[in-house]
Amino acid sequence: MRVVLTGGGTGGHIYPALAIGREVEARQPGSSLLYIGTSRGLESRIVPEQGIAFEDVTITGFRRSLSWENVRTVMRFVQGVRRSKQLLRKFKPDVVVGTGGYVCGPVVYAASRLGIPTLIHEQNVIPGLTNKFLSRYVDGVAVSFSESVGLFEKCPDVEFAGNPCATRVLKADRNKGFSSLGLASGTPFVLVVGGSGGAKAINQAIEQTLPMLHKMTDTHFVFVTGERFFKETEAAIHRLNPEASKRVHVLPYIHNMPEVLAAATLFVGRAGASFLAEVTSLGLPSILIPSPNVTNNHQEANARSLADAGAAIMILERELTGELLFRHMSAIMGDAVRRDSMSRASRGMGMPKAAAAIYDQIVRIQRKR
Template sequence: MRVVLTGGGTGGHIYPALAIGREVTAREPGSSLLYIGTSRGLEGRIVPQQGIAFEDITITGFRRSLSWDNVRTVMRFVQGVRRSKQLLRKFKPDVVVGTGGYVCGPVVYAASRLGIPTLIHEQNVIPGLTNKFLSRYAQGVAVSFAESVPYFSRCPDVVHAGNPCATTVLSADRNKGFASLGLLPETPFVLVAGGSGGAKALNEAMTEMMPLLPKLADTHFVFVTGERFYEETETRIRKLMPAAANRVQVLPYIHNMPEVLAAASLFIGRAGASFLAEITALGIPSVLIPSPNVTNNHQEANARSLADAGAAVMILERDLTGSLLFSHISAIMGNIAHRRSMALASRKLGMPEAASTIYDQIVRLSRKS
C-alpha cells in the first residue's frame, strides 16, 4: 500500500500520523509512506528522524480576525494545492491521511480533486478549523471521542476509532520505566508533566505544594518541568524542601515517556488528546489541568470527557493552587480503592486497538477507489 500522511504544527497532530504509518507498515510490510508537511513545523524535524520520506509545502494558518495575512494565506493555500498535486501525481498514493493542522488543508483538498481516497483523523472532542473544512471533501473521518461524531454528519464514513497513539504506548515496558527512574518495580509514583515544553501554572502549583508532602507518606513524585523552566523550578523546590530529594525527582524532560507513563500510578498534567489516549489505554487515573491557551478551548472538553466518566479530576487553570492540587492527589493516592475505581473507568475509555481500526478504515476507503 502507498500512503501519504500529512499533519503538523504540534506533536498532537504529528504523532498520531506516525502511529498510523507504523500500523500500515506492520500490517503490510511492503508499504511505502510519504509525509507532506512544512519545513518550519515540528514535523520537518521529527518525521525524517523516523526514516519516513518527507516533502514540504509552504502554508500558514488563518487568523481569526480580519487581516491582510489571510489574503496571503489564501494565496499560499492555492500554491500549496498546486505543489501537493505535483507530489501526489508523482507518488501515486492509494490513500491520503490527514491528522490536523493547517498543512493538511491543501494536501487533503488536492487529493480529493485528484480522486484519491482521503481520511482525516480528529484527536480532540471539538474539531479543529482545518478538519471541519476538510470534512466536506474527505471520504472518511476517524474520531478519538464519541462526542465528535455529530460534527462530521456530512461525511459518509465516520468511525469512532480512538487515537492511534494509544496503540503505540501498549508496547512500552513499564519495568524499564521504573529502572530509568532508579525506582524499585511497583513503587507508587505520581507523574507530573505539563507537556513537552512544560506548563508554568502547573510548575507554580507543584512548587507551592511541596511543604505539604510530609502529609503524604510513601509516594514518590516524578516532576517534569520542561527545559525552559527546569533550573528555576528545581532550585526553588530544593530550597523549600531539601529533605524531599529522595521523594521528588525534578527533570527537565523525559525521553522514554511511554515507559515511564506505563509505570505511573497517577498522572497530573494537561489534557492533550494524545496523552489522554495513552493514559486511558493504560488505565491510569489522572488530575487534568487543561490549557486555556488552545483553539476552541478543546483541552477543557477533552478533560471533561474523562472527568464525567470518573476516570479523572479536572481543575481549571484559574482555580489551580498548590493546596487544591495536593488535596486531589492525596485523596487518590491515599485511597487504593478510589484509585482502582478511577483506573478501571480510565481503562474503559481506552481504545488500544485504535491504529488497527483506522488501518481497516483506510483499506476500506482505498478499495472503493
C-alpha cells in the same frame, strides 16, 4: 501500500499520524510512507528521526479576526495545493491520511482533487478548523471521541475509532520506565507533565506543593517541566528538606514517555488528546488541568469527558493552586479503592485497538473507490 501522512504544528497531530503509519507497516510489510509537513513545525525534526521520508509545503493558519494576513494565507493555500499535487503525483500514494494542523489542509485537499482516497483523523472532542473544512472533501473521518461523530455530517464514512497513540503505549515496557527514572520496579509515583513545552501555571502550582510533599511519605514525584522552566523548578526543589527531595525527580523532558506513563500510578497534566488516549488505554487515574489557550477550548471538553466518567479530576487553570492540587493528589494516592475505581473508569474509555480500526477504515475507503 503507499501512504502519505500529513499533520503538524504540535505533537498531538504528529504522533497519531506516525502511529497510523506504523500500523500500516505492521499490517502490510514493505509499505512506503511519505510525510508532508512544514519546515517550521515540530514534524520537520520528529519525522526524519523516525526514519520516514519527509517533504515540506508552506502554509499558515487563518486568523479569527479580519486581517490582510488572511489574504496572504489564501495565497499560500493555493500555492500549497500546487506544491502538494506535485509531491503526490511523484509519490503516487494509494491513500492520503491527515491528522490535523494547517499543513493538512492543502495536502488532503490536493489529494481529493486528484481522486486519491483520503481520510482524516480528529483527536479532540471539538473538531479543528482544518478538519471541519476537509470533511466535505474526504472519503472518511475517524474520531477519537464518540461525541464528535455527529459533527462531521457532511462525510459519508465517519467512525468512532479512538486515538492511534493508544495502541502505541500498550507496547511500552513499564520496567524500562522505572529503570530510566532510577526507581525500583513497582514504586508508586505521580507523573506531572505540562506538555512538550511545559506549562508555567502547572509548574508554579507544583512549586507551591513542595513544602507539603513530606506528608505523602510513600510516594515519589516526577515533574517534567519543559526545557524553558527546568532551571527555576530544579532550584525550587533544591530548597526542599533533604528527605523530601529524595523522592522528587525534576526533568526538562522525557524521551521515553510511553514507558514512563506505563509505570506511573497517577497522571497530572494537560488534556491533550494523545495523552488522554494513552492514559485511558493504560487505565491511569488522572488530574487534568486543561490549557485555556487552545482553539475552541477543546482541552476542557476533552477533560470533562473523562471527569464525567469518573476517570479523572478536572481543575480549571483559573482555579489551580498548589493547595488544591496537593489535596487531590494526596486523596487519590492515599485511597487504593478510589484509585482502582478511577482506573476501571479510565480503562473503560480506552481504545487500545484504535490504530487497527483506522487501518481497516483506510482499506474500506480504498475499496469503495
